[in-house]
Amino acid sequence: MEQALKSSWNTKFIVTYLKRNYTKKFDYNDITDEDRKRLRFQFEDGSINIKCCCKSEIEQGISSVHRIYNKTKKEKHARDCCKYHRYSNSSKYEPGWHEEEDGHFTIHLQKEGYVAPKPTNNENSSNSLVNTTSTDLNDKEEKTAARPSNAKSKGQVTLLGLAAKLNMMAWERKAEQGKLPDHSFELLHQIYGLIKKVHLRKGDAGLQAAFITNNNPAATSLVNKRGFFFYLLLSRVFQKESQRTNRPVFYVTGEYKLGSKIKSYTFLISSSMYQQAQEWYNSGSHMICGFAQPYNPTKSKSEHNTLFTCKEMVAIHVTQQGLYCESNYEKIAYEYFVSKDRLFFKPYRNMIEYNDRRPDVIFIDREPTILGEIFGINEDNYLLKREEKLAWAQKNSHLYGFWYWDAYQNNRLYIE
Numbered sequence: 001m002e003q004a005l006k007s008s009w010n011t012k013f014i015v016t017y018l019k020r021n022y023t024k025k026f027d028y029n030d031i032t033d034e035d036r037k038r039l040r041f042q043f044e045d046g047s048i049n050i051k052c053c054c055k056s057e058i059e060q061g062i063s064s065v066h067r068i069y070n071k072t073k074k075e076k077h078a079r080d081c082c083k084y085h086r087y088s089n090s091s092k093y094e095p096g097w098h099e100e101e102d103g104h105f106t107i108h109l110q111k112e113g114y115v116a117p118k119p120t121n122n123e124n125s126s127n128s129l130v131n132t133t134s135t136d137l138n139d140k141e142e143k144t145a146a147r148p149s150n151a152k153s154k155g156q157v158t159l160l161g162l163a164a165k166l167n168m169m170a171w172e173r174k175a176e177q178g179k180l181p182d183h184s185f186e187l188l189h190q191i192y193g194l195i196k197k198v199h200l201r202k203g204d205a206g207l208q209a210a211f212i213t214n215n216n217p218a219a220t221s222l223v224n225k226r227g228f229f230f231y232l233l234l235s236r237v238f239q240k241e242s243q244r245t246n247r248p249v250f251y252v253t254g255e256y257k258l259g260s261k262i263k264s265y266t267f268l269i270s271s272s273m274y275q276q277a278q279e280w281y282n283s284g285s286h287m288i289c290g291f292a293q294p295y296n297p298t299k300s301k302s303e304h305n306t307l308f309t310c311k312e313m314v315a316i317h318v319t320q321q322g323l324y325c326e327s328n329y330e331k332i333a334y335e336y337f338v339s340k341d342r343l344f345f346k347p348y349r350n351m352i353e354y355n356d357r358r359p360d361v362i363f364i365d366r367e368p369t370i371l372g373e374i375f376g377i378n379e380d381n382y383l384l385k386r387e388e389k390l391a392w393a394q395k396n397s398h399l400y401g402f403w404y405w406d407a408y409q410n411n412r413l414y415i416e
């Protein structure tokens, strides 16, 4: 069945040499490194265009690492094209997101309340880092995007889920453009581009209008209701004694980069949030995301407000380059891939052909595409799933490469 399916697949793309008005077909799977290099050169200088043979509208580009990628996000490859990755909607990151025709999203965002969510808050927080590693997606997502839901919150996006998905989407876009971020600030920039497309209600001004860096306290009913949206790199957690009451006041500071300047915002937080924020700060890089209101709303609208009262806040653990990671193993692995100059992303969608699972990583700088798993837990249940995944990989080696790391056995982390 799979074989028959494969042989009817489109595996070709067509290159038009513009000056000579001449076309040539290449095969994604058979193209030589030489040809890739040549195409990259010609692509950069604008003398060719590349289109997939499955549909003429799908323009392709070739990246600096000689990977052929989609230039357009709008058109998807045909179902019988080898570049068509069949994603399902069953990932926990999908419910509550409604994609509009113009590439915008309307989300049903659950209210977080003031206190941070539980995932990194267990008594055994060092253990929970390991437990959220890899393995089965249902288990891991239980702890992240989809916190235990009651009837009221069903189908709604949690703030944590929003923070994580925006992060992964932004990273995937950078990967598709052929260059991963060098620093968290670069990824934040890409995230801000995505925020423009996210709306809490269909047709409203969206999160961008309420985005803190807009510095526009006059904006929208959204602002009044929920506060300004922020998404920043956590840079400081501290307390100061109030001169008026002699009691401690708690703060977190988050940063982003505008041009070459680092800008920061400070948020007034509760003492319980302070405990939580210290844990975040002490356990590695975090991005913080939430809603806040100007501490001093009476300040003139033209003045730059940098002190806010935090209304809702969550944090996600990120790598040096800003990628969300669900465990320390993931962090180690993702940073290692970057050091090896590999082009990859962390998927937020499930892949139908991968038994509707979500791999920990997808490498897009090789043909065929490589799926990757980080096996972090030494428990029968998880090891059984590890076996299943390895068996799947063997059976599907003609479609996907497979990479894995047995972190639970303290095996050496290695990739070419």
Ligand SMILES: [Zn+2]
Residues within 6 Å of the ligand: 010, 052, 053, 054, 055, 058, 077, 078, 081, 082, 083, 084
């Ligand atoms: Zn195609």
